Amino acid sequence: MSPSVILLPQAGGELRAYAPRAEPLAPSGTGPLTSRTVFSAAHVVADPYADTSPDSPAAVDWDATLAFRRHLWSHGLGVAEAMDTAQRGMGLDWAGAAELIRRSAAEAKAVGGRIACGVGTDQLTGTGGSLDAIRAAYEEQLAVVEESGAQAVLMASRALAAEAKGPEDYAEVYGHLLRQAAEPVILHWLGPVFDPALEGYWGSGDLDAATEVFLEVIAAHPDKVDGIKVSLLDAGREVELRRRLPQGVRCYTGDDFHYPELIAGDAQGFSHALLGVFDPLGPLAAEAVRTLDTGDVAGFRELLDPTVALSRHLFQAPTRFYKTGVVFLAWLAGHQDHFAMVGGLQSARSLPHLARAYELADGLGLFPDPARAEARMRSLLDVHGVPR
Template sequence: MIRLPQAGGGVREYHPRAEPLALAAGGPFTSRTVFSAAHVVADPYADTTPDAPAAVDWDATLAFRRHLWSHGLGVAEAMDTAQRGMGLDWAGAAELIRRSAAEAKAVGGTIACGVGTDQLTAGSRADLTEIRAAYEEQLAVVEESGAQAILMASRALAAGAKGPEDYAEIYGHLLRQASEPVILHWLGPMFDPALAGYWGSADLDTATDTFLDVIKAHPDKVDGIKVSLLDAGREVALRRRLPEGVRCYTGDDFHYPELIAGEEPAAGGRFSHALLGIFDPLGPLAAEAVRVLDTGDRDGFRTLLDPTVELSRHLFQAPTRFYKTGVVLLAWLAGHQDHFTMVGGLQSARSLPHLARAYELADGLGLFPDPALAESRMRSLLTVYGVPR
C-alpha cells in the first residue's frame, strides 16, 4: 500500500499491482508506420542552471532509443518530447541527431529527426532569408546523418510571416531542396503557444487550405504529415484530402486509438500512421497493439490501446506543453533512467498530485517492468515532498 496525494487535497491509499504486463520485443510492423517521439535523459550531476545549455546523459538517452527500436518502433528524434525549445537548444539537438542517427544505423532502427529554426535568437524578429537559412542548416545536419527529415513548425516563421504566401515560399524552397521525402509537422498552439496562427491564419479551415496547397505543390517530396491539433474530426477530414501516397501521422495524444485503427472498409478504410509522444511511455504496449492490428484485428487493437487514453489525457492535460514531465517521471519509475531530473529543471513543471496520478494510471496499465521498483521510487519522491507514509 502507498499513500498518494489527491488533486483536491489529502492523501488516499493505493495498492499497486504485483505483476507487469508480459510484453515481448519484436520486429517492424506491417500495417502501420509508428514513431515514438523520445525524451532525453539529463545528466543529474552536471552543474547547470535553467538557462544554461542542456547537459545530457548520452548513454542513458541512447539506451532508451534502443529500447524503443527493440519493440519495432521508429524513433522521432529531437522533437518537442526531447524538450526541443524547452531546455534543449539547437547545439544540443544537433548532437542528439548525430548520435541517435549513428545508433540507429548500428542497430537497424528507423529514425526521423526534427528540422527547425531554433538557432535563431529568441525574441528577435528574423526575416524570411534568415529563417530559410536556419531551416537549411538544420536540414543539412539531418540529411548528412542519414535520417529522414521532419520539417517542424517554426516560432520564427510564425512571428515573421506576413501571410500564407510566406509559408508557401519557405516550405516550397525547403521541399525542392530536400533530397528525400520529408514529414511535415503541424504543431498546434496547445503544444506551443508561439505557434498560434500557423500557416498564416488563426482560422483552422483557412490554415488547412494553405497547408494542403503546400503539399499538393510538392507531393513527391512529402512522405507524410504529422498533425498535432488534438482534434480527431479535423484530422480525419484532412487525411481524406491528402494527395495519393501522402501519409497522415497522427500526433493526437487524445484520440490515437481510433485514428490509427481507421475507418471501416465500407467507409473508405483510411487510417493514420503514428508519430506520438505518448508512445514514449507506452512503447511496448503500443507495439503489441499494432502487431495485433497487423493481423487485421481492429477490435483487439482497440482493446489493448483504448485503456491507455486516460493516462495520455492526464499527461497531456493543459498546459499541454508540460507533458514531458510526466513522460520522464514514468521513464524513471520504469527503470529506464536512474533519476527524475530533466534538462532546464522541468521536473518541477507538474504538481505532486499530477505526478501521483500518472504513477497510479501507469501502474494500473501494467507499464512498469518491475512494479516493486516503481513503487519504491515513487515512495522516495513522496518522501521528498513530505507525504507521510
C-alpha cells in the first residue's frame, strides 16, 4: 500500500483506503472576537504514567492541560472550565475539579483570558441527598469559583434531579443560589441525551412545562443571570427560548448539532456559544466568528457548516462519550503526547468510530501537522492489527 494512503476500518468490518490531506487549514485572524461571546468547553489531559484504576481519583497532567487552555485563549476563545467536557462526573471528582478551577483561573488571569467555571453538586455521594445538602454542595463549589475570580456556570445537578419533588424545589434551590451569587452567572440546562440522570429536570419530563419553570427562575432574578447555556440538541426549542429571555440575558448555545445556524441567528436574535465541539474546532471556530464579526454571515457559514458532520459524529449516541473523540483529536493534533483519559475512557469509542473522526478532522484541515496526525493514526491502527 502506498505510504500516501492509509487503510481505515469501517463499521461493517471492511477496510477503506483514505488519502490524508497534505496541508492544514491556516487560520489568519488574531485578536478578540467581538460579535459573539464564545467559550470552548475544554478537556483535561490525563497523566498516562500514573498508577491509577477506574475507581481512583483522576491523575491530571497539569502542564499539558493548562497549555491547551493557553492554545484556546491565543485564538480569542473563552474557556469554559470544569464542565462535562472535562469529565465532571465521568472520571474527574470534585477535588480534582476544584484544583482545575483554581489552576485555570490563575492561568487565565496571567494571560488575560476569559474563563467561566462549572458549579455543581458532584461532591455528594450517590445520586441524591436532602435539599439542604444539595444547596450546601452548590454553595461550596460557587465559593471556590468566585474566590478564583472566574464566572460561575450553575450546572444541572444529578442529586437535585433525584431529590426534587417538583418545580417548586428547583425554584427554591436556584433562587437561593442566585440571590447569593456575587456576579451574574450562566445557567446550564443539560439534557438527558448528555446525561440520562438528568431526565425530568426543572420538575417535568415535558419539555414545554420544564421550559416554563426555567424561564420563571430567570425572570425572578434577571440581574443575576448573565445567560443560559442550552444543551438539548433541539434548535427550534432553543430559538423559541432565547426569544423569551429577559432583556440583557444571553443565550449560549450548547447544541453541537446546529451551532452554525444558531450562532448566525436571524432577524430576531442569535445565540452566543459554549460548546464542547469548539475544543477540537478552536482555531477554525475562531476564524469563522471573526468572519461573522465583519458582517459576513455567508462566509461564516462557509467556514463552519462543513464542521457539523464531524461534530455529529463525535456526539453520536451515547452522546456522553463524545469526550473520547475530543481527546483523540487533541492527541492527533499534537496538543498532548498520548491518547489516555481519566477513568480509562479512551476505550469508550470503537476503532471504526475513531477512524472516521480522524478522516473527518483531517478533511477539514484541523491538524497543524497532518503528517504527525497520520503517523499517530497509523500507530493506533498497528496496535489493533490493521494492515498497512
